[in-house]
Amino acid sequence: MDESQKGLRVRNFFEIEAQTLLERYKIIETLLPHSTTAGAAHRGEEGRFIEALLRSFLNKHLPKNLKAVSGFILCPSTKTGIQDLERVRNHADRHSSQLDVIVYDMDSYPIFEQFEEFCIVPPEGVVGIISVKKTLYNKDIQGEISTLGDAAEICRIENRRGPFTSLFAFKAEEGSDAKLNSRIFEKIDKTHCGGHFDTMVNEVSVLARTCVFKTRPDNGPHGKARYVAIDCTNEGHIVLQRLLQSLMSVYYDGSRGKYRPGFASFRKGTFKDSPEIGLVEFAD
DSSP states (O other), rough: OOOGGGGHHHHHHHHHHHHHHHTTTTHHHHBBOOOOSBBBBBBHHHHHHHHHHHHHHHHHSSSSTEEEEEEEEEEEOOBBBTTTTTHHHHHHOOEEEEEEEEEEEESSSOEEEEEEEEEOOOOGGGGEEEEEEEOOOOOHHHHHHHHHHHHHHOOTTTTBBBOOEEEEEEEEEEEOOOHHHHHHHHHHHHHHHSSGGGGGGOOEEETTTTEEEEEEOOTTTTOOOOOEEOOOOOOOHHHHHHHHHHHHHHHHHTTTTOOOOOOOOTTTTTTTOOOOOOOOOOOO
């Protein structure tokens, strides 16, 4: 059998999905065009629409206990696990900035607040964090990458693989892909040099154009993160398949055994010297 035919059905399927997204993201600007410039008259609503498009795609294909939502990650200064007081000793309550897409393990971890697609969640159940842009402008890259890194830092747990982070765009400024990739890497290097490997952005991609992604180091924890770029001009499916593959790679990673989150908080001393009110026998 011709090797090029193996897996072709899947590639063709996700190519259709990519082309569908490329058409659908234009709906708002088509129905509600701006009177004097390109794009939509209502930029805020357009932004929420394209974020929802990507969340809908992810929710269609990811395991059903994972859900793509928007919102915030809240890391309270509370006990985690059985008696892990590291957060209590070393951190105040922390939260992320608003995040376009949080991929969260709904079955295994609790939620602080949820309303429709909006959630506030603890970090332990976060599998992925994605920033979504209609157009990737050079001036925005570093700020978006920095925001993703800060959110990943909130989720960082020693000896546990952190969430997948991605900056995803439907299109980019005009110019060659080589220059685009160079600008992306320049911003990644400027933002993350000297940081933790897990909090460095995993991927920056432009649908049906390019995908710049990080590979894990071969020479130990203090090596150099390697970023590579792949041309997706004629294979838009690559960006979408990498998103799904990367999210599931984190979810199924052996280091992410279920870990009790820091979710409840009580005033110090709440349970100290609590009076006994009686004993109940039990059988083994």
